[in-house]
Amino acid sequence: MERMTSGLAALRDQIAAGGAQRYHDSNTARGKLFARERVDHLVDAGSFREDGQLANALAEGLPADGIVTGSATVAGRPVCLMANDSTVKAGSWGARTVEKIIRIIEKAYSTGVPMIYLVDSAGARITDQVDLFPGRRGAGKIFHTQVRASGSIPQVCALFGPSAAGGAYIPAFCDIVVMVAGNASMYLGSDRMVEMVTGEKTTLEEMGGAKMHTTVSGVGHLLVDTEVQALDAVARYLSFLPSNHTQEPPAAEPVGPGAGDLRALVPEFERQAFDMRRYARALLDADSIFEIHPGWARELLVCFGRLDGRVVGVVGNNSMFKGGVLFVDSADKATHFIQLCDAFNVPLIFLADVPGFMVGAAVERQGIIRHGAKMITAVSEATIAKFCVVVRKAYGAGLYAMAGPGFDPDATIALPTAKIAVMGAEAAVNAVYANKIAAISDPGERALYVEGLRAEYEKDIDIVHLAGEMVVDVMVEPEELRGELIARLAAARTKDRSFSRRRHGVTPV
Numbered sequence: 001m002e003r004m005t006s007g008l009a010a011l012r013d014q015i016a017a018g019g020a021q022r023y024h025d026s027n028t029a030r031g032k033l034f035a036r037e038r039v040d041h042l043v044d045a046g047s048f049r050e051d052g053q054l055a056n057a058l059a060e061g062l063p064a065d066g067i068v069t070g071s072a073t074v075a076g077r078p079v080c081l082m083a084n085d086s087t088v089k090a091g092s093w094g095a096r097t098v099e100k101i102i103r104i105i106e107k108a109y110s111t112g113v114p115m116i117y118l119v120d121s122a123g124a125r126i127t128d129q130v131d132l133f134p135g136r137r138g139a140g141k142i143f144h145t146q147v148r149a150s151g152s153i154p155q156v157c158a159l160f161g162p163s164a165a166g167g168a169y170i171p172a173f174c175d176i177v178v179m180v181a182g183n184a185s186m187y188l189g190s191d192r193m194v195e196m197v198t199g200e201k202t203t204l205e206e207m208g209g210a211k212m213h214t215t216v217s218g219v220g221h222l223l224v225d226t227e228v229q230a231l232d233a234v235a236r237y238l239s240f241l242p243s244n245h246t247q248e249p250p251a252a253e254p255v256g257p258g259a260g261d262l263r264a265l266v267p268e269f270e271r272q273a274f275d276m277r278r279y280a281r282a283l284l285d286a287d288s289i290f291e292i293h294p295g296w297a298r299e300l301l302v303c304f305g306r307l308d309g310r311v312v313g314v315v316g317n318n319s320m321f322k323g324g325v326l327f328v329d330s331a332d333k334a335t336h337f338i339q340l341c342d343a344f345n346v347p348l349i350f351l352a353d354v355p356g357f358m359v360g361a362a363v364e365r366q367g368i369i370r371h372g373a374k375m376i377t378a379v380s381e382a383t384i385a386k387f388c389v390v391v392r393k394a395y396g397a398g399l400y401a402m403a404g405p406g407f408d409p410d411a412t413i414a415l416p417t418a419k420i421a422v423m424g425a426e427a428a429v430n431a432v433y434a435n436k437i438a439a440i441s442d443p444g445e446r447a448l449y450v451e452g453l454r455a456e457y458e459k460d461i462d463i464v465h466l467a468g469e470m471v472v473d474v475m476v477e478p479e480e481l482r483g484e485l486i487a488r489l490a491a492a493r494t495k496d497r498s499f500s501r502r503r504h505g506v507t508p509v
Contacts, residue, residue: 015053015063019087027086030183032160033227035068035085038118042231043072043079051104055096063088065096066121069104071113074235077243080108083118086161091121093167095131098139101170105145112244114154116234117170120161139166146173151343154241158230159184159210159220168208172219175340176237176292178230179210179220186213186220215295218329223295240290240304240311241344249311249346258286262478266353266417270393270424273323276301276316276351279391283351283482285309292337297329298322302337304346308486313341315402316351316391326357326398331371334401338378347385347489350409354398356423373508375401383499385410385492387485390418390463390472405471410492413484414463414472421461425454 018024018034027034033041039048050070056062066088071080082104084091093101108115124132124139133139149155150173157174161183168186171177187208194200194207206212213220224230242249260282267274281289284305291303298321303314315334317324326334341348357363357372379386379401387410388394388403399420403409414420422428430437433453440446459465467475476484 011057012053015057018063018085019061019089023087031226032086032120032183034087035083035091035118035120038158038160038227038231039068039072039081039083041228042081042116042118042235043074044076048072051107052096052100055100056094061088062094065094065100066091067093067097067100069100071107074114074116074238077238078111078113079116079238080104080111080113081116081118084121084161086120086122089122089125091161093121093124093132093139094128098132098142099137102137102141102145105142105149108153109145109149112153112246114156114238114241114243115149117155117157117174119157119159119163119167119170121164121167122162123164123167143169143173146170150175151245151339153244154238154344156234156237158227158234159186160227160230161185162187162204164188164190176221177213177219178222178224178233178237179214180227180230181210181223181225184210184220214293218293218296218333221293236290237304240346245343245345247345249344251311252285252288252306252309254309255285255288255306257482258282258284258288262481266392266415266478268417270419271323273319274353275320276318276324276353276391277303279351280305280314280316283307283485284312284314289314293333297327297333299324299327300330300333301351302333307349307482307489310489311346312489313337313346313348314351315348317354317398317402319353322358323355324353325355326372326375326401328363328366328368328371331357331368331375331401335374335378338375338382342378342382342384345384347492348382348387348403349485350386350388350402352388352390352394352399352402352404353392354394354402356396356398357401370508372397372401376407377505377508379403379407381499381505383495383497385489385495387488388412389481389485390414390420392417393419393421393424395419395421395423410495411473411488412471413481414467414475415478415481416463416475418463418472418475419461420463420466420471421457425457425461428457429453 048070053064056065066085068083082101105115155174156176157171158178159171160180163171163186185204185208191202191204210223214223222233258281260278262282265279284307288306289303301316301318386403405412
């Protein structure tokens with residue numbers, strides 16, 4: 001028994017050491033941590049319990065079959081996790097790797113705890129494809145299990161190295177992907193394969209690097225410089241979400257608002273840009289904002305934050321970028337975030353300063369109508385408490401996309417600077433009276449005529465007039481907005497969240 005015990009201990013130590021030292025040295029030179037070091041940094045000390053450590057133990061050079069899986073706690077809350085070991089065949093998948101991933105996702109789903117993916121993998125081992133690829137418990141089952149768990153438990157990915165070929169879908173099915181600059185990448189085919197198949201010459205960084213995915217494709221959500229920053233971002237992200245869809249997000253001690261004067265931040269002239277991020281910081285609890293997709297589709301702000309200690313999600317138009325107009329990417333960005341908040345019981349605050357959706361041949365070819373419909377669908381289907389705050393302007397379908405009165409907001413709140421209309425006065429006058437205006441030859445007379453038409457239009461869409469018609473529920477001064485939202489959030493805690501008698505809707509794609 002003593003010999004067996006000492007032999008088991010030695011085997012465990014050997015497996016825990018991972019691959020050959022030269023692979024550890026190579027990772028260290030690139031600023032990469034060992035898989036088990038990543039786990040140790042993320043989870044509470046002494047809380048990790050590993051599953052399947054002896055997987056493929058009799059095979060040569062495949063400790064734990066290249067992946068660490070198990071359960072632990074993060075900030076005292078239970079989680080499940082997997083971590084590719086890139087010192088073992090570059091973190092590639094074998095049949096037992098796949099089975100371990102499936103089992104840990106199933107465990108997270110069945111126990112109702114977040115699932116964390118620490119990814120650094122070259123993809124499947126082609127030599128093992130029959131065992132790992134096509135079967136009922138093959139690689140496809142990973143993605144099926146992720147989809148089943150989606151919206152039931154948070155799924156979070158930190159990407160430290162490659163996520164190649166089919167393996168790239170693990171991050172893609174997660175709620176958020178944190179990528180480490182310089183090392184992280186996602187791609188379906190390598191640069192070498194792309195050149196062979198298509199003739200295109202590219203690099204992994206250009207085609208699937210962290211910066212590209214967090215600023216161009218939007219597949220990545222956060223770009224960080226170091227692995228420690230990535231792991232800390234995962235922990236902070238989870239602090240805003242419940243363990244599963246049946247629970248409420250964790251509250252914090254209430255603190256006062258961040259710095260900033262809500263009145264002074266908003267210019268009266270609607271074409272003068274202002275930074276909605278600064279506005280959100282001044283509205284929400286100090287230092288509570290966690291922005292998602294900060295580098296992609298910047299004309300729209302989406303972030304978590306706290307209001308009097310309670311977690312909220314914010315969707316806001318940022319006129320500092322593209323005038324705050326909604327484009328294809330910003331519509332997709334909003335859709336994902338709205339669905340995320342609704343799935344995990346996070347109330348939504350829409351801060352509207354939107355000219356509408358972009359128009360023109362280029363965006364029509366990109367399917368702006370279809371993408372806009374996706375965003376409006378997400379707004380419609382969101383049954384969590386939601387509030388439309390018209391900060392300045394809400395024009396055209398932009399009003400609809402920002403949870404306007406027709407989309408069952410728990411309240412439409414208008415500031416004195418608010419304007420709600422099909423379009424702005426200048427565009428409306430030009431659209432309706434263009435021929436009459438052109439027929440006036442005298443420049444002075446023409447200017448007076450146009451000025452009169454605009455004044456008449458502005459009177460028609462005056463926010464007090466719209467409040468009188470009950471288009472908006474309440475008008476508040478900027479200094480009253482935070483208190484108004486806190487009170488209305490509290491009142492909406494017990495709202496009925498039923499929506500429609502059906503299995504699911506059909507997404508506009």
